[in-house]
Amino acid sequence: MTTSESRVNVEPTFTINGSEHPFGPATSHATALEWLRDNRLAGAKEGCAEGECGACAVLVAQTDREGGTSWTAVNSCLVPMAALDGQELVTSEGLGTPEELHPVQKAMAAAGGSQCGYCTPGFICSMAGEYYRSDRKPAETEPSPCEHGEVGENGFDLHSLSGNLCRCTGYRPIRDAAYSLGPADVDSMKDRLQSPPPSYPSTDLFRTDGRFIRATTLVEATELLAENPTAVLVAGSTDWGVEVNLRARRAPLVIAIDRIPELDSISFSDNEVEIGAATPLSEIERVLDGRIPLLQQLIPQFASRLIRNRATLGGNLGTGSPIGDSPPALLSLEAQIVLVSAKGERVLPLSEYFTGYRATVKRQGELIKSLRIPLPLSNLSAFHKIAKRRFDDISSVAVAFSFQIDDAVISKAVIGLGGVAATPLRAYATEQTLVGQPWTRETIRRAATVLATEGTPMSDHRASSRYRSIMLSSALIKFYSQNSPEQERK
């Protein structure tokens, strides 16, 4: 295999709570959680092994995209330890000791934020990540409790804890602890924010269970993939980690592609915004800073902050899942998807990407390089997610609207749907009913009836097919009532 010849096999090392650690005898699939626990750092716990509960959260020094570092909380149960080669980690044990508590630990203990204590180390790490967030600023005015932005007077965003579950407390004391935190103390972790995070070496780890390689250039990634077309590609590993843990899947070769410059960048031009497929969603949210309102609505509803700190658009599209949250939004933004292989690049509309249940036009040897969102954007958009739980749930139905409304006439209507068919869908029939029509209740009533017939939803443990169909209509009606001329007059 040419790739092995050209690479230097160096044992991965890590800086954990300030000390150097070699990788040791762990397997190539070992998750960071397994590795930490096998190395006498049992603070992080396994609660679900699929990134839903956050009991395993630890802090990783990641880029803030402005030349500094952000202490980023991640689910250690999903990340292969090999993917953290060269990185700096801090766990609950590293933040403070029982004798000398970290301010976050002190606040949690004093507020009664721990009962059984099992979820607590994870909460502490998520809370510490938010504590050290460099742009966390005390609110200038009384925070307004809006639907997706629960923020304390100290600027603490409660969504930073949306990926942590507690079964004992009912959360109120944890919220109080979070909202009681002052500005970050000057300490070594705050100092660390000023300088860039560690770079990622060209990891190549052989073990009997498989091999883990980090590709650092796009050429290297596509060549590796050309030679090993069945290799598993990972960026945030938030999907692969679940496969490894819950379905015991193992792969002969896993290739990490998350720190390849072309895949890990966001660029703006007059005609489009291009988002690298392996850019974590939290970083997309930060960099876009509201420039694409639909994504601004979507991202806080996409899983939890812990997941978004690792998860990527490429991952959400790569699985071809019909219930991913990003496809409906990207479809309604008329995004194009850029696929790349050793043979070259091709660009196609996302609406042509999905071909069937978890099937796409992506060929063996191809990877998703980026998403291109054409500009200008339509002037009215919304993302409606229907789920049992408001934070961190999987959609029963997701609907994204991008409408251009000029002089009370719908000049353009693009609707993306998730959860109602084997693939994410464009609601073409509804769109046709809408275009050229006045932005009125009558128009919406007609279109809503059509929209309910798009897709062929199933009944499952999340929702019945009838509910799913009606929710499509309902979302359109709600979209209208929240943006109707009558609403504006109120």
Added chain:
Amino acid sequence: MSDLSRRPNAPIVGESVAHESARLHVTGQALYTDDLAQRAPDALTAWPVQSPHAHARVLSIDISNAMALPGVVRILTADDVPGVNDAGIKHDEPLFPSEAMFYGHAIVWVLGETQDAARAGAAAVVIDYEPLPSIISVTEAIEAHSFQGMARTISRGNADQALADADVIVSGVTEFSGQEHFYLETHAALAMVDEGGQIFIQSSTQHPSEAQEIVSHVLNRPSHEITVQSLRMGGAFGGKEMQSHGFAAIAAIGTLVTGKPVRLRLNRTLDMTMTGKRHGFHTTWNAGFSSDGRLLALTATLTADGGWCLDMSEAVLGRALCHIDNAYFIPNVHVDGRISKSNKTSQTAFRGFGGPQGMLMIEDIMGRSAPVLGMRPEDLRKKNFYRDGETTPYGMPVRHAHRITDLWEGALRNSGFVQRRKEVDTFNEQNHDVKRGLAITPVKFGISFNLVAFNQAGALVHVYKDGSVLISHGGTEMGQGLHTKMLQVAATALGVPLSSVKLAPTRTDKVPNTSATAASSGTDLNGGAVKNACEQIIERISAVAGGMLGVSGKDVRFSNGQVTGLGVRDKSLSFAEVVLRAYMQRVQLWAAGFYRTEGLHWNADLMQGEPFKYFACGAAVTEVEIDSFTGAYKTRRVDIVHDAGDSLSPMIDIGQIEGGYVQGVGWLTLEDLRWDESDGPHRGRLLTQSASTYKIPSFSEMPEVFNVHLLDQAEEEGAVYGSKAVGEPPFMLAFSVREAIRDAVSSFAPEGYSVLLASPATPEEVFWSIQDARDAGGTSVDDLAQSLRANYPSPARP
């Protein structure tokens, strides 16, 4: 005031203190059972081979492929059981079954050098099954007359006659789901054989003594050869009262046959597919009222969805029957209870233990009947509260019945209920897509184990020569703060600072024959025992101190580490000085304490007696807002007033109340257990078997405003230092969220419309209830919604 309830001056109980392990929790230093396994590097890992059928005979087991895999050490089967092949106490629960009784049932266990090896080995075991017919849902079981255990009836007066004479009869069927415990720490055990041949088991269990007994019969060894320790649990909620024992037994067998430590930890999916849950119930009922809203008669049949074996279902049913009254006096009652047998996990204890199920039925009756009677639900509820002197249907006087009204009035006052009722009504008139609802509900919950013998406890208190104190007791710590309270009790009883007292982990070789830490009784029982042990020591050293101070031992006072004599102004001694002197005088400085709850009696056959020491009560007001486009809702504000007696540890008690409430909200609105009830190949499979498909409350379910008050001056004479149990009762305060949703839905319907609400009231179910309400001819119906309903008529509802 009794000796048990009286507090000395400057007591440590009553202070708000952090959880005794809080500093360890927040720094990741608190150890749990599987964390200990990391310190036993040669430990083998056990992994189950699960049945892929809901019901099937095991024809053959071929382990050859599995044994050939690297790292696979041993496959445990029924042949490895030296004693009784049964993981329970009813002899209906084979540890290694010859017949798979539910989808996911563990048939054999693989021991591997690593978890990967054990898991690969389990995948390679080949089991040949003969599938058998199965029963999944409770309605299937009822139709097939598939029941188990003792049926029970609770009866008073002449319910049929009273029903016939009633002015208004309301009848219905109320069916509701169970609930997965979803303790964050899944089941775990670690077993090893020590140098003396003793079996030592670390188990994440609420009931170390029963684990010991079950391992004893499985291994065919006497109890004194087996020691079980429960260090602390990462949550339990009843799920580790019995269900943990089989796993401890597997680990124990494994360590016996291999000589190595054996670690068993279920991952989330194993835990959810293998272990029991809260019982869902099917209930049919008829309630008779006077025209002015007095509940005169109740007849009902409750069917508890028991699952494949009995476990504790009989006791759960018993408690359900003892709580069909909640806070209401019902003069004529006839309620039959039975337990279905089906091919599902064996349902078990879960916070409230049947109480919530019995109470859900009566609260559903109240919520549905109020509009029929033309009354506000809060008026109907209040009208039927117990009054002093009245007795429950099982013949127990309701002592301090007025406390229910006190709590109710307190919650109304604190919440500004009357004013907010108007605000909600105004809001609802002005908004037709979004509606708010406001409701208040009461809780009255009986405290003590129904089975009288369980109401005993022991403790061991050691005072060392330096004055430091080590306590151990029979209760286990699962996050509820029991250990914190026990430290406070010991510090209070010995008159020493809290920092002088430490607590040793719960072990069967410290305190024998303990009861489960369950039924909210952990503090009452173990606190009584700790106090008793401390008082024995105090009595002995008082004589010593009296001699030192020149007063009678009866006039010695112990407080905050200082020992003083009545009337002695110029001299005080430190606790350590007195203790050392006592040692020199050969006075025993440790004691075993014991406690039994007095005055209990219960006839389970007649379902009559006084099974409870007292009732713990509370009231909750909840306001919700629902979105008619989706049925989604959020909780805007909650006001609770709860009776924790004179609280031993207010921050801990408030934590129990808030946590119980939110867990109850999860049960009633969000947590949606789904089983494959189809005739497909995976019939019987739990469909919601992971955290991604089974959703417990997250931050988004936390009430935006959450006010909890403890009832003032609430001394309970019958419990340690005047306190009351607080573990389970607050769970049932969550009925107020369900009734608030019902109230909000009713604003879509005309006056007098009785809202039917499924449980759990998920957004989809609330959406259907809104559709039904609108179909009933509600006011100001949106024309768009109208057109939708024309296309999608509502499904038939019970």
